[in-house]
Amino acid sequence: MCLSFLTRMSSIILKCFVFSMKGKSYQSSSPSTKPILSSPSGSSVPRGALETIGRLMKLGRVRNIVVVAGAGISTGSGIPDFRTPGTGLYANLAKYDIPYPEAIFNIDYFSDNPHPFFSLAKELYPGHHRPNYVHYFIRMLHQKGLLLRMYTQNIDGLEKLCGIPDDKLVEAHGSFATAACHLCYTPYPAEEAKQAIMKGNVPICTFCAGAVKPNVVFFGEDLPEKYFQHAEDFPKADLLMIMGTSLKIEPFASLVNTVKSTVPRLLLNRDPVGPFERRPLRRADYMELGDLSDSVRKLAEILGWHTEIQDLMNSHENGLPVMNKQ
Ligand code: OAD
Secondary structure (H helix, E strand, C coil): CHHHHHHHHHHHHHHHHHCCCHHHCCCCCCHHHCCEEECCCCCEEECCHHHHHHHHHHCCCCCCEEEEECHHHCHHHCCCCCCCCCCCHHHCCHHHCCCCHHHHHEHHHHHHCCHHHHHHHHHHCCCCCCCCHHHHHHHHHHHCCCEEEEEECCCCCHHHHCCCCHHHEEECCEEEEEEEECCCCCEECHHHHHHHHHCCCCCECCCCCCEEEEEECCECCCCCHHHHHHHHHHHHCCEEEEECCCCCCCCHHHHHHHCCCCCCEEEEECCCCHHHHCCCCCCCEEEEECCHHHHHHHHHHHHCCHHHHHHHHHHHHHHCCHHHCC
16 A cells, blocks of 8 residues: 555656646746656656657657647648637638638538638638648658557648558548538539639539538538547557647547546647646646647657658658649
8 A cells, every 4th residue: 555655646746747837847947946757877857748758759668659639730831720819710700701700610501601611611722831840740650650540630631741641640520632512422523622612613412402512520510430440549549649739629629538547648739728727637648838849849859850850851842742832
């Protein structure tokens, strides 16, 4: 009992030490009270969330990483997220004259009036943005054999564009790559749907005359079948990385609660979200608050991957079609 009490206490103390505060500072800024974790050699070194996770990875303690991502991973590519006040998409929809911001992605609203979504879709169609360092970091996880799966809510296609293979990727909110009738789900050629939308026309289903839309998931629609792979993936995860999401939208948000309670969860985001808003944090929870590109770069440096990621990014970007360049 004594041993288990001590183990529990040391884990609580460790948790307090590795919890880093906004702006990437530790709980205390005084050097004498900086969080300290004893290294195996016995020397004491200050560690934050990134150092702790980086150390686990370097020690080979992590082999099945699940990444859960949202719009925040693409702001570095120039794509606004949804909910950041002022700059987020939902704060900038006045011109569409819709009753409330999320109506633009509501299937019943679309059924009644598809025009606001189609106007927005002209801007959302992939092709104008490039993946950024964060995308390539995730691809590097794959190249190192560490990525079990990436679950993304994004519909910008940048995960695929940076080379994360299909079998490693779950686009939980769909994509523009395919299209179908929103009423009878009859498939429709995606390129034809895009051409019609770009010209300001509504693509019409040849079977039931309903409006065709790209297969991005709207509020009120089912998630793609691939999403349900989570039931197998999350229990297998030995590290969960949560990046650039407000964790506001279900059922996706609750995925983060389906890893074992002992599995480390690392949140990289500007603000604490979801279960990371609660205090105290769960024993195995770590977060690094601030700009995602900075945090990911720091983690890459800790892992000794930074140059490799830059080289990968440069060589891959050079191979992408020039017309796609921003
Ligand atoms: P949100 O806009 O709700 O959340 C993005 C999160 O990323 C916020 O917490 C931001 O603070 C953070 N963030 C943005 N840029 C960042 C940066 N450079 N560094 C660090 N953090 C940053 O976007 P999602 O969570 O992806 O669904 O939204 C989820 C779903 O809501 C979307 O897939 C979409 C939307 O309605 C549908 O359309 C069905």
